[in-house]
Amino acid sequence: MQLYNTLSAKEREQLIDEAGKDRLTLSFYKYAHISKPKEFRDQLFLTWNKIDVLGRIYIAPEGINAQLSLPADNFELFKAHLDTITFLKNVRLNIAREQYNKSFLKLKIKVRDKIVADGLNDSTFDVTDKGIHVGAEQFNKLIDDENTIIVDMRNHYESEIGYFKNAITPDVDTFRDSLPIIEKDLKDYKEDKNLVMYCTGGIRCEKASAYFKHKGFKNVYQLEGGIIEYARQVKDHGFENKFIGKNFVFDDRRSELITDDVIAHCHQCGNPCDVHTNCANDACHLLFIQCEDCREEMNNCCSSYCKDIYALPDKEQKELRKGQGNSNDIFKKGRADYLPFKKDLRNIFEILSKKSS
Ligand SMILES: [Zn+2]
Ligand SMILES: [Zn+2]
Numbered sequence: 001m002q003l004y005n006t007l008s009a010k011e012r013e014q015l016i017d018e019a020g021k022d023r024l025t026l027s028f029y030k031y032a033h034i035s036k037p038k039e040f041r042d043q044l045f046l047t048w049n050k051i052d053v054l055g056r057i058y059i060a061p062e063g064i065n066a067q068l069s070l071p072a073d074n075f076e077l078f079k080a081h082l083d084t085i086t087f088l089k090n091v092r093l094n095i096a097r098e099q100y101n102k103s104f105l106k107l108k109i110k111v112r113d114k115i116v117a118d119g120l121n122d123s124t125f126d127v128t129d130k131g132i133h134v135g136a137e138q139f140n141k142l143i144d145d146e147n148t149i150i151v152d153m154r155n156h157y158e159s160e161i162g163y164f165k166n167a168i169t170p171d172v173d174t175f176r177d178s179l180p181i182i183e184k185d186l187k188d189y190k191e192d193k194n195l196v197m198y199c200t201g202g203i204r205c206e207k208a209s210a211y212f213k214h215k216g217f218k219n220v221y222q223l224e225g226g227i228i229e230y231a232r233q234v235k236d237h238g239f240e241n242k243f244i245g246k247n248f249v250f251d252d253r254r255s256e257l258i259t260d261d262v263i264a265h266c267h268q269c270g271n272p273c274d275v276h277t278n279c280a281n282d283a284c285h286l287l288f289i290q291c292e293d294c295r296e297e298m299n300n301c302c303s304s305y306c307k308d309i310y311a312l313p314d315k316e317q318k319e320l321r322k323g324q325g326n327s328n329d330i331f332k333k334g335r336a337d338y339l340p341f342k343k344d345l346r347n348i349f350e351i352l353s354k355k356s357s
Contacts, residue, residue, distance in 0.1 A: 009105040025096035032087035054104035065115035103251040119176035131209030131220035136233035162245030198223035266291035281306035288334035
């Protein structure tokens with residue numbers, strides 16, 4: 001039984017090119033009790049590998065979180081297989097707006113303690129007591145309400161390139177960090193304000209809304225299906241679009257365009273730019289925003305230090321990386337102190353005072 005990838009990313013890329021077939025990128029998640037995650041994982045791998053699914057999937061006793069791509073021709077087969085799994089029958093599939101055949105180059109299905117690293121002890125609160133789910137139309141109404149505080153549950157590098165107008169975008173690197181910070185900053189608004197939250201595809205809000213209710217917030221709402229589903233509904237039904245910029249996504253496309261507004265800046269020169277890239281020096285792999293001019297000048301690197309290393313022969317670079325682990329798995333953020341231009345932080349109190357004035 002082949003339970004792991006045998007092809008390199010390069011070989012896979014070649015196969016995709018040779019096949020010349022359109023692939024679909026999609027994501028879904030489900031909180032559900034999975035008693036034998038490892039066995040479930042192996043079953044999925046065997047079935048999905050056969051129908052050429054690629055992606056990053058997390059399985060935990062609490063459920064499944066999947067971002068993947070597959071040949072469009074195999075979609076019905078894939079859907080039929082999902083429907084054979086009781087808790088995935090009719091699960092909402094978030095299909096990407098912008099398709100890219102190489103959004104994923106490997107099938108990685110990993111068993112984790114949790115499907116989202118939230119740092120919460122779930123036994124201390126009722127995770128099923130969630131916020132009220134709202135669709136795009138109701139979400140628009142809610143965020144127009146003066147009594148609403150809208151919170152972006154994503155990390156700073158995601159909201160840096162796109163967010164909902166008037167949203168609070170916490171300056172955090174991880175979801176886990178964001179929960180206590182938001183609770184503390186909003187502690188005076190638990191009773192009377194609407195706390196309206198959103199994230200990429202909805203999964204983070206599923207847990208966060210229950211957590212904030214547990215912490216005493218009375219009116220908690222969450223955007224069903226996240227920005228991905230919002231964008232779809234806005235387009236299909238002609239609703240007003242209140243999202244500005246790009247939606248950051250966790251595959252090789254890196255983002256989906258929602259509006260043409262470029263709200264971020266190149267981290268090196270400060271010019272308007274919202275294109276994320278990873279530093280070409282594999283030992284660094286820093287995720288940051290770089291414009292085309294800087295890309296050329298810095299040879300795809302984040303600093304002169306990395307540029308120098310990247311200029312060394314492959315063998316020497318590998319020698320330098322020895323013992324450092326696989327840097328490709330390290331998803332670093334655009335925070336390095338030497339990057340001169342970083343995000344204008346949107347101060348929560350500034351937003352709240354503007355709202356009340
Ligand atoms: Zn630049
Ligand atoms: Zn670097």
